[in-house]
Amino acid sequence: MGKLKFERPVITRINAGVPDKFGMGTAIQPIGYIDDVAVEDLLADYGSPLFVISERTIREVYQEALSAFKTRYPKVQFAWSYKTNYLNAVCKVYHQEGSWAEVVSGFEFEKALANGVPGGKIIFNGPDKTEADLRKAIEHGALIHIDHFDELYEIMRLAPELGQTAKVAVRINMDTGIYPRWDRFGFNYENGEAWAAINKIMPAPNLELVGLHTHIGTYIMTPNAYAIATEKLAALVVRIERKYKHPIKYLDLGGGFASKNTLKGAYLPGSDTCPSFDDYAEAVTETLINSDIQYEQMPALFLETGRALIDEAGYLLGTVLANKRLADGRRSLVIDIGVNNLFTSFWYNHHIVPARMNQRDTEDTTIYGPLCMNIDVIREAVMFPVLEKGDPVVIKRVGAYNMTQWLQFITYRPKVVLIDMNGQPHIIRENETLETMNALDRMPGHLNDIQL
Numbered sequence: 001m002g003k004l005k006f007e008r009p010v011i012t013r014i015n016a017g018v019p020d021k022f023g024m025g026t027a028i029q030p031i032g033y034i035d036d037v038a039v040e041d042l043l044a045d046y047g048s049p050l051f052v053i054s055e056r057t058i059r060e061v062y063q064e065a066l067s068a069f070k071t072r073y074p075k076v077q078f079a080w081s082y083k084t085n086y087l088n089a090v091c092k093v094y095h096q097e098g099s100w101a102e103v104v105s106g107f108e109f110e111k112a113l114a115n116g117v118p119g120g121k122i123i124f125n126g127p128d129k130t131e132a133d134l135r136k137a138i139e140h141g142a143l144i145h146i147d148h149f150d151e152l153y154e155i156m157r158l159a160p161e162l163g164q165t166a167k168v169a170v171r172i173n174m175d176t177g178i179y180p181r182w183d184r185f186g187f188n189y190e191n192g193e194a195w196a197a198i199n200k201i202m203p204a205p206n207l208e209l210v211g212l213h214t215h216i217g218t219y220i221m222t223p224n225a226y227a228i229a230t231e232k233l234a235a236l237v238v239r240i241e242r243k244y245k246h247p248i249k250y251l252d253l254g255g256g257f258a259s260k261n262t263l264k265g266a267y268l269p270g271s272d273t274c275p276s277f278d279d280y281a282e283a284v285t286e287t288l289i290n291s292d293i294q295y296e297q298m299p300a301l302f303l304e305t306g307r308a309l310i311d312e313a314g315y316l317l318g319t320v321l322a323n324k325r326l327a328d329g330r331r332s333l334v335i336d337i338g339v340n341n342l343f344t345s346f347w348y349n350h351h352i353v354p355a356r357m358n359q360r361d362t363e364d365t366t367i368y369g370p371l372c373m374n375i376d377v378i379r380e381a382v383m384f385p386v387l388e389k390g391d392p393v394v395i396k397r398v399g400a401y402n403m404t405q406w407l408q409f410i411t412y413r414p415k416v417v418l419i420d421m422n423g424q425p426h427i428i429r430e431n432e433t434l435e436t437m438n439a440l441d442r443m444p445g446h447l448n449d450i451q452l
């Protein structure tokens with residue numbers, strides 16, 4: 001028998017909860033399988049850390065959201081928010097489900113076209129559309145959501161030059177009771193700018209006003225904010241009809257529904273407190289149906305939901321590197337998942353659990369990533385079982401924004417695997433290597449040789 005491991009005992013203050021005779025019992029449900037594929041097999045086959053996406057969850061959550069809206073309002077169209085997760089395979093799952101594309105840059109616009117989305121089904125948002133982007137968008141018949149007057153004037157110049165009609169919508173920011181108010185995108189509702197923009201678009205011969213758009217913020221916990229937004233957009237539809245006899249084809253309520261993640265500082269878990277798709281859908285559709293818009297001219301309802309659709313489908317698997325005691329005796333765990341790969345750890349207390357439970361005892365633990373950076377903290381304090389080097393861990397709900405905002409920093413970015421509807425894993429993005437990292441570097445000739 002090998003020598004047993006000894007760890008010097010420490011006495012720590014118990015800060016919360018009531019211990020029983022076995023200590024602090026915290027119910028922790030390990031995650032050993034994702035869609036019936038063993039976490040340990042995934043790590044062995046594809047390396048650690050590893051992003052895993054469940055195609056089944058993507059499709060199920062999408063259908064849940066779609067039916068919440070469709071059962072209340074007949075004309076509903078989702079457009080996948082590319083910046084939330086633009087891995088091509090992920091985008092294609094949404095496009096197979098019938099979702100259009102919502103993009104916020106020339107790069108994302110090109111990506112959507114390359115993924116086979118017809119120009120007329122691409123919504124082009126964002127403050128940064130170059131002249132070349134606008135030309136391309138007009139030529140492809142994309143839905144251009146105008147952000148500011150400079151962009152409006154540029155479209156007014158380009159559309160006649162191209163001999164085409166630009167299909168445009170105005171992005172509108174407004175007070176919906178959510179603070180801080182997002183007033184930097186689009187035209188303001190309350191101060192009349194949105195109405196002024198509409199009055200410039202309507203007489204312009206090569207511009208067709210097809211929609212009105214707002215994106216009131218992100219992780220919005222109050223469905224009523226969407227009711228207010230819908231009411232304000234509906235009022236503009238009525239006003240446009242009265243002045244120009246021009247029906248608006250769609251109202252786009254943007255994204256912003258909360259996912260089930262828990263914000264830092266929240267008292268209760270997000271899975272208990274976040275509104276459901278039904279709550280949001282009820283707020284929007286009820287307001288729309290009861291608005292003064294003429295019955296025959298009821299617009300289609302567009303949604304650009306991002307995080308609430310994809311967060312749930314994403315997992316980040318990793319491995320314990322070391323166990324440590326901090327100076328004050330607290331337990332800490334070092335894992336191979338850093339904040340460079342888990343950007344959202346700055347906002348969320350991510351749900352992290354072991355893939356298997358070796359024992360029931362838990363201890364207040366700080367979980368660090370592998371970076372040589374003091375800010376690399378995955379969880380400041382979480383009741384966690386004592387794990388050993390090499391033990392697998394799983395972080396839940398990481399599908400949104402991490403695979404787009406991840407940073408190449410200190411280590412290579414990992415592989416991403418999609419588990420298909422039959423439980424078959426597929427690599428949908430390779431890990432970086434020294435070759436991929438060096439591919440964009442260039443070496444001036446005089447630096448080729450070094451003599452050490």
Ligand SMILES: *Cc1c(COP(=O)(O)O)cnc(C)c1O
Nearest residue numbers: 081215218255256304305306307
């Ligand atoms: C980011 C973004 C979205 C998606 O937002 P979520 O909060 O992830 O739902 C939708 N529309 C626009 C214009 C955006 O910028």
